[in-house]
Amino acid sequence: MKNQLLATALLLTCCLAQADGYVVDKVYHPNVLPDEQRLEWRFMSRQNDDRNVLAQRIGYGHSLSEYVTLEAYIVGERDSDDNFGLQAYELESRWMLTDQGRYWADWGLVFELEKQHKQDAWEATSGLVMEKEFGRNSLTLNWFLVYEWGKALHDEFETEFRMQYRFRWKPQVQPSIEVFMGEDFVGIGPALMGVQRFDGQRQLKWELGFISEVSGIGKDHTLRFVLEYEF
Template identity: 60%
Template structure:
């Protein structure tokens, strides 16, 4: 029954892709569904994307770890370069990754991701929820993420978006 509910939810996410309006962000991470007991993570990512206004350069620093055998909690601060070329705090995020099934138990390994982001200087929020899959084929693996994103706040238009990420 649980498998049917998750499968139906994924189909619903995929069917909503035609109403999404992309905001120009690049995919900088494909999430794996696994949570290792006692895992700790220190992360730094550099993201660059070209827009009509020029090159947007951002740095993301995070720290987190497993809170039990199936859940991991991480926090991030994001800095972006402003018009003067100086870096400053742009946003902060909290992210919960949940391993839904034991590795190797089903046809693919399943997980879920929940994320909340707040822009630092403006009233803009973003909530993301979605599913993470990974299937191993011998020495290779296929990882897929499907997300439903909602943006809201006084300083942005409220909208729904979908994202799909894939790594082989």
């Protein structure tokens, strides 16, 4: 019964995802740990018939409490002249709403505020994060409501949807299937994530995914990569 309800919810939500821009990004998980700091590097390369878009971001995060963490990012992108430079700044906060395993699923929230460099262009994002365990498998769903405003762009609301179905095979190797949805974009592809623990709270996490756009006829592939060092 629960599986049927979950499938219905998934179907309904997928049908409502509407956004533009770069939909392929990290799939967020709801859990937060206290007294944790992290350095993060995200890499994204999107190739379509016309051009290649390269985006990278570097961030630093710190847990504010047992349930809330705050991260700051600087975002770099390659422009149409093939120059790579500073593109935006971002603040991100993740909230763990429920203790892991306490309820039928784990829930969390994500809030982001991004400003484009040297432009009056802002983006505020609110996200709902859910994770459900099935034995050694985990299903993670992200729903985002995005509002963009400023003189440099057209004010609008957007929605995005991300999904990851992961098999927790071993800590270093956890294969998954990821789905990303936004306006005019439906992407799906394999991904791999893992974690290597060191002494104390230090650990290195990585994610690698290759997402192919499936709703259009042209070429549109995205390679995404994340390295995260927690200490």
